[in-house]
Amino acid sequence: MGKERVTVIDIAHAAGVSKSTVSLVLQASPLVNEVTRAKVNAVIRELGYVYNRGAANLRQSNSKSKIIGIVVNDLTNSFFAELAVGVDMVVQSAGYVQFLANTAESVDRQREVIASMREHGISGLILSPARGTEAADLKSLVASGIPVVNVVRQVAGAKVSSLVSDNHAGVSAAVRHLAGLGHHRIAFLGGFPDTAVFSERLQGYRDALSDMDLAVHDELVVSSAPSRAGGVAAIERALLLRERPTAAVCFNDAVAFGVCDGLRAHRLDPGEDFAVIGFDDVIEAQTAVPALTTVSVDPQGMGRRAAQLLLKQINAGRAEAEAIVSSVRLVVRQSCGSASDKRERLSLL
Amino acid sequence: MGKERVTVIDIAHAAGVSKSTVSLVLQASPLVNEVTRAKVNAVIRELGYVYNRGAANLRQSNSKSKIIGIVVNDLTNSFFAELAVGVDMVVQSAGYVQFLANTAESVDRQREVIASMREHGISGLILSPARGTEAADLKSLVASGIPVVNVVRQVAGAKVSSLVSDNHAGVSAAVRHLAGLGHHRIAFLGGFPDTAVFSERLQGYRDALSDMDLAVHDELVVSSAPSRAGGVAAIERALLLRERPTAAVCFNDAVAFGVCDGLRAHRLDPGEDFAVIGFDDVIEAQTAVPALTTVSVDPQGMGRRAAQLLLKQINAGRAEAEAIVSSVRLVVRQSCGSASDKRERLSLL
DNA sequence: GAAGATAATTGGAACGTTCCAATTATGTCA
DNA sequence: TGACATAATTGGAACGTTCCAATTATCTTC
Numbered sequence: 001m002g003k004e005r006v007t008v009i010d011i012a013h014a015a016g017v018s019k020s021t022v023s024l025v026l027q028a029s030p031l032v033n034e035v036t037r038a039k040v041n042a043v044i045r046e047l048g049y050v051y052n053r054g055a056a057n058l059r060q061s062n063s064k065s066k067i068i069g070i071v072v073n074d075l076t077n078s079f080f081a082e083l084a085v086g087v088d089m090v091v092q093s094a095g096y097v098q099f100l101a102n103t104a105e106s107v108d109r110q111r112e113v114i115a116s117m118r119e120h121g122i123s124g125l126i127l128s129p130a131r132g133t134e135a136a137d138l139k140s141l142v143a144s145g146i147p148v149v150n151v152v153r154q155v156a157g158a159k160v161s162s163l164v165s166d167n168h169a170g171v172s173a174a175v176r177h178l179a180g181l182g183h184h185r186i187a188f189l190g191g192f193p194d195t196a197v198f199s200e201r202l203q204g205y206r207d208a209l210s211d212m213d214l215a216v217h218d219e220l221v222v223s224s225a226p227s228r229a230g231g232v233a234a235i236e237r238a239l240l241l242r243e244r245p246t247a248a249v250c251f252n253d254a255v256a257f258g259v260c261d262g263l264r265a266h267r268l269d270p271g272e273d274f275a276v277i278g279f280d281d282v283i284e285a286q287t288a289v290p291a292l293t294t295v296s297v298d299p300q301g302m303g304r305r306a307a308q309l310l311l312k313q314i315n316a317g318r319a320e321a322e323a324i325v326s327s328v329r330l331v332v333r334q335s336c337g338s339a340s341d342k343r344e345r346l347s348l349l
Numbered sequence: 350m351g352k353e354r355v356t357v358i359d360i361a362h363a364a365g366v367s368k369s370t371v372s373l374v375l376q377a378s379p380l381v382n383e384v385t386r387a388k389v390n391a392v393i394r395e396l397g398y399v400y401n402r403g404a405a406n407l408r409q410s411n412s413k414s415k416i417i418g419i420v421v422n423d424l425t426n427s428f429f430a431e432l433a434v435g436v437d438m439v440v441q442s443a444g445y446v447q448f449l450a451n452t453a454e455s456v457d458r459q460r461e462v463i464a465s466m467r468e469h470g471i472s473g474l475i476l477s478p479a480r481g482t483e484a485a486d487l488k489s490l491v492a493s494g495i496p497v498v499n500v501v502r503q504v505a506g507a508k509v510s511s512l513v514s515d516n517h518a519g520v521s522a523a524v525r526h527l528a529g530l531g532h533h534r535i536a537f538l539g540g541f542p543d544t545a546v547f548s549e550r551l552q553g554y555r556d557a558l559s560d561m562d563l564a565v566h567d568e569l570v571v572s573s574a575p576s577r578a579g580g581v582a583a584i585e586r587a588l589l590l591r592e593r594p595t596a597a598v599c600f601n602d603a604v605a606f607g608v609c610d611g612l613r614a615h616r617l618d619p620g621e622d623f624a625v626i627g628f629d630d631v632i633e634a635q636t637a638v639p640a641l642t643t644v645s646v647d648p649q650g651m652g653r654r655a656a657q658l659l660l661k662q663i664n665a666g667r668a669e670a671e672a673i674v675s676s677v678r679l680v681v682r683q684s685c686g687s688a689s690d691k692r693e694r695l696s697l698l
Numbered sequence: 699g700a701a702g703a704t705a706a707t708t709g710g711a712a713c714g715t716t717c718c719a720a721t722t723a724t725g726t727c728a
Numbered sequence: 729t730g731a732c733a734t735a736a737t738t739g740g741a742a743c744g745t746t747c748c749a750a751t752t753a754t755c756t757t758c
Binding site: 005048050051052053054055057058062065066067075076078081082084085088092095097098099100101102104109112113115116117118119120121140144228229232257258260261262264265283284287288289 | 354397399400401402403404406407411414415416424425427430431433434437441444446447448449450451453458461462464465466467468469470489493577578581606607609610611613614632633636637638
């Protein structure tokens, strides 16, 4: 049953009008009379018609496909999952649907999925580029006029819009906060050193230390995978130092959680015995114990803004690339053990 | 630049063959001569041709659109993020691309996104239905012959395949394990009571208690949102009981983590002072401190299997619905404080 | 070298929609 | 009522592909 599909012609026939009129109704054109519109709509419902966007898209320009692509480098990281949710929200309510693909940091896979998305005629692309992505990888895509918004990571030399958080300012604020609490040996933990994001955050760390007249010890920056497991590994190594750090700002929240885990494995109480600050502010940051002090970038909000930027460019037809750096704020919670937080915690018990 | 697209006709012209031949080449047909194939492929690369699946799909049956839809009820839960990654893996390597949408438990939104996906001609759908989804919601979809695989949750009366984990056996095993460790007052924490998954798990809890000759106290089952925050709330309430539980099996890992957080807020050490067992085995379960004892369902593997099942049905044309319940195993780690684990932990220090 | 088989190629119709130009119906005004 | 404007509707071409039936080129075999 239900083998052959219902087309606009079937509707036209059943409603006693022409296919052109039905098409007009589908597009909510003001040219069609109210009563015919009602009749056509009734028939549409009655016959269970489903619009064929593929056919429509064939006739129209590609930018009306109502598909946007989003490719992220690591969906198992909740930062990106939330980013995707944010994108999905605005994209859905604009009547679009999103192709989501995960590259797991593989540029090969990234190339494949972008090619596949192009074949399907995406109207635009939101991309968190895999490590090692080069401007050349995006060249033909932008040449074809498809708007692209890079998020989280930039690609040097690519003529596309980008939306990144203010990494330098965020880490700076975190370091200054720790220094203000009296910490002298502050570590920078986690992250792959060959990424722009890492460089920016590290620079923020170094600059803030200088600002606060603290020495910069290279042994205190230990890189690792930007994951929970990476955080465990990083703190393990940091605790091996002859002169241990007393605080750390972490590459991201996942690393920070791993650091807390690693501390506990050493019978150290994060927040009490060791201060840790994250970066991202994923949802668990609030509910974790201790609640994580972190640089809030609001991943969902970032997804929403990226989607809005992309939709703007799609609607504008040909839009120039703009680079937005999204401001960021330090959210002080329990994991850095500030005096005020200690009071707060005691009053809770 | 790059405004008008390159079509199969342009290729044909440039290669000195007919569009039919180019089409044959695109489909890797054995009918075409090696040397012409090579020439055509060269021209394709040279002109930067991109295949238009929309057009192809117009001519072919819907099942060749190479798009599958996946809609989940809560992507911010890492269980579903990992499920999506699993689906993506097999789907990508089969040359498909996935529409991913998040419903946030809204059946309205779910209806919208499914409708939108149909308009785009998905070949199949993997659905983790939002709470309150009814068989009627899927009726027209299955009537149109599009294969659907429900994951995680079933929809009563819907004629679609499903892949769920063995909830009863999983919770049973968890309860028996706790009882074996000497616990008498075992709570069941978290989850919305109006779902089939909840009922199944609760039944597993009750049956196992009976098996072990333990009394079933209704006050020991406290429902809540199946999230980290819900876990905090649930354990708060459980600790208010005149006679406190000493152990809990939780609706899922998110709840279990929340329960650990809540315990710590009360200066109770999860694993030492109170045993907790989760359900799902998300990646953090291994690296968390204490590592979470949990019923492992391997979300990525589940995603992969769901995708394989769906692809099988797509290729088979018309396939009958099959209900698979995926077996499940208890992974004992630190959070339930078994004797052997205590030894293990001590040896670590 | 004629006949038949096989290999390779091809033009044209079809898929379901949109858009344009053209047509018909309806209203307004002197 | 005729002339004109406006409102509503319409047929046909086009989008880029696939598929069928038909054609042409190349082999075999006697």
